[in-house]
Amino acid sequence: MDNLRNASGFTLMELLVVVVIIGLLAAIAVPRYTETRVGAFRASLISDLRNLSTSQEAHWRMQDGYAETLQELDISASPNVTLTLTEGDLTGWAARAVHRSLPRETCGVFYGTADAAAVAPASSAVEIRCTF
Template sequence: MMNKLRLQSESGFTLIELLVVVAIIGILAAIAIPQFAAYRKRGHEAQVKSDLRNAAVAQEAYFAQYSAYKSGAFTQGVPPGFNLTTGVTVSSAAGSNTFQLTASHTNCAAVSWTFSSGNGTIAGTTCP
């Protein structure tokens, strides 16, 4: 008689309830993980575009000081005042009155973005 009373008073989760919870967590993970990857790609693109805008400002400041645009790779502090984000590479092709900046991110190396001083826009494709 004591065994029956003890079994009825015990509480806990059934196997079905636990399986339902595991299934729900699996479904949520299946939705969230691909979205997280997309957020990372958009973050890398935003870093590159931000560095291109900052490089354009630094390029104009360089021109104001030296009467010429800087050509070649940009590094941390070169041209003066330019801070390069980790993983981003920026280079410049300069003419006498215009320049074009090209940038890419190590996590999206197949894609590059460009900034043209002629029209002031950033062009590129999305990270694959």
């Protein structure tokens, strides 16, 4: 019996303390990781709409009108982002972006005579607005 008491190792209490500390660290790290991921998804929505806006202006200068489809602009969205050009003609354009991981959050932008209601929450020209 004395041999068991003299054996080196960790007590149950020491192991429980370590498990609690690891649990606390995980409780802090997981929400921060999630927030960072969501922030990156939101940034990709805004970035894609800015790229679309720049491409539309370049198209207007070269073609004397805005593109009606994304194919005319030859741009591609970020992974898991759906870009939709809802309107495009000689006098304006409107677009919306949605991320697959954030389906309830939408960003929109319009320019010129395009219908702002189609890309809500955008409310003033060239200003990218989002629901978050």
